[in-house]
Amino acid sequence: MKLLKIPSLLLAGMMIISCQSTTKKQDDMKVFEKGTFGYDLNFLNENDSIVVLKNDDGSAQLALSPKYQAKVFTSTAEGLDGKSFGWVNYKAFGKPLDPHMNAYGGEDRLWLGPEGGKFSLYFKKGDSMVFDNWHTPAGIDSESWILVKSDGKRASLNKEMELQNYAGTNLKIKLERDVEILEKDNIEKVLNISLAGKVSSVAFKTQNTITNSGTNEWTEKTGAPCIWSLDMFSPSPKTVIVIPYIESAAGKVATTDYFGEIAKDRITYKNGILLFKADGKSRGKLGIPPGRVKNVAGSYAADQHVLTITMFDINNKAKYLNQEWTPDKDPFTGDAMNAYNDGPLADGSQMGPFYELESVSPPTFLKPGEKHTHMHSVFHFTGDKTALNEIAVKVLGVSLDEIAGAFKD
Template sequence: MKQLKNLLFALPVVVICSCQQNAKKEQANTVDTSASAAKGTFGYDLAFLQKHDSVIVLKSSDGKAQIIVSPKYQAKVFTSTANGQSGRSFGWVNYKTFDAKPDEHMNAFGGEDRLWLGPEGGKFSLYFKPGTKMEFANWHTPPAIDNESWQLVSKSSDEVTMSKTTEMLNYANTLLKIKLDRIVKLFHRDDIQKMLGINAEYNVAAVGFTTTNIITNNGDKGWDKTTGAPCLWNLDMFSPSEKTVIVVPYHDNATGKVATTDYFGQIPPDRVKYDKGILLFKADGKSRGKLGVPPNRAKTMAGSYDPQNKVLTITLYDVDSKGTYLNQEWTPDKPPFIGDAVNAYNDGPLATGGQMGPFYEIESVSPAAFLKPGEKLVHAHSVFHFTGDEAQLNDIAVKTLGISLKDIQAAFK
């Protein structure tokens, strides 16, 4: 993966993650749903999800690092923990959606890492029928990534492979025949050490996983700038706190704007700041806003810090600085092949007063999949959470994100 090449430092930290196990040994996926797990814990979310699905749990030999994967719910990684069933659940799960009437626009089940396809808007949109006005009433998430089950291809003690075959009609009236494959892998101790250059010591717990996302042109016609082409789109939904801040490092010496900050109206200046290669975005779930960083500015890493719960999150993903990225704005009038590679979103109340969350998102996008029949495009996206001793969390933040926890917390006082 391209993302493996970018972090070559060493740092003492405890990594409570999975150790090698016999690949033939099945994971114990059941819990006592009558047990009184506290809301906000991994055990609570696991018990809830098992009432709706026979989810797959990948976990370390000591049971500390765990993730929940669901072929039924569009191959999502619903959530993870670094401290077993009583530990904090890092993903955001939208409990009310599971028993609600299906929504024609989007069924927001949540999920710490879900796969969508883009573009959302633009002249090659997958979310608007040809000729319709690009407004919410006409916006519909394609069923394959919204409410349809995926096929479970294989599973082992640390890895799950899922697939989906589908067709989507884009705004240019091109029928795209698509095959999607998604491999979810829980990191072992050696994996995290190799990716982040960290050692296993002392007081910080961690969990990490990666998703390898593959799109194949399953038709008999190529996808190009005339027909339009889709892209792979990873979205990570996390629970916010009053003081959570998203951190997006960027190339300071590149040309052009640093970020688009007006996807859903201009983000107020007291909620977003960027200087000297570091963008900071307040993620308290109280003010709706989205931003994006273009591929020539984007680095292969972003993250967030929640000082109230002492949780440092790091995401790693592929970026092609010379790739063609798609414009996802809800208009057919802008150039379709000038878009962002990395996005961040903070949920908040709508104009009507309602709100889906609260949650916040860190997102990565692949370049446009200009593919001939049978060709594939691969996009890798990984997530890590660290929690525990703040001094050690600070060391990780400085050496990965390039900023101290003190400076992150001081940004929006």
């Protein structure tokens, strides 16, 4: 048999390619510790082709999923081995679809409101507003979105859907979502801070746009949806939510009885700062009314040295939607931002634990073809406490010691 001779240069090239391929496979198979961004990224890639956005040096990264409704599932400030900041509900993947809600988690997800009320998007017309009849619209719960473009730093996705609200109004909707990871100088400019070398950071902004793609105008009589941004994070025994509010405004500071009154040893507010314990051990939700709300909120985990800040659009003079599960209340007397701490239900079961920071737009009263955009950004900082304290005082108006000392163990 005649042997085929392969030129030595070609053979060397083939060997290099083979080695590179083997190295790539080994990198892909690298095992990361649970709680790291690399661990969550590997897990998520088993379920979707995740879009990863990175800053210039690759230290700040986020994981974005077209399949799972354009969620930013999680992010990191220190590469693949760094802490994963978002809450991922591993047990929800690979199961049959839940008829009520598929809680996959996600550091930043986009929903539509109102959840309850006479213009609810989660209950069929005429149904009583109880859990058995509550269903999250598929377009924001279980259906894939279209990835329009991505360049490594920003990505654009969209989704079209048709819904009918509780009043019987048909809504033809197009949602667009632009996600961008921010460089250090952008973070400093947006928050008006200076980042010291002892602090690692990651930040991203989301631009969320709704278009009335139907033929009927959305009014106070027909009902109009609102844009709803929700951030799910992993709690810790020492995590505290921080919500600055307008102290001089009239009326209540917060709605604190969404799921029963929040215990007094878990919430406090004075001098324009509301603090809410976020340890994932007691279920409670609060809301800040439009006249009191500021465009920033956050949290601090003293046991992990992690400071989180969210920034979002607000309109202190606008009406916001009441999302309570009743059709009998004024639908335009709702809160402008919310915070939630997960905890066990009466039967002992629990979805999380996690905690949430949320922002909403006013109702989008739009004529056919008109659109409304809601901006929502997330920032994480970890590292030297002194440097973190400077950021907290500058942006949130309160020191880390005040936050950490607000509640007894």
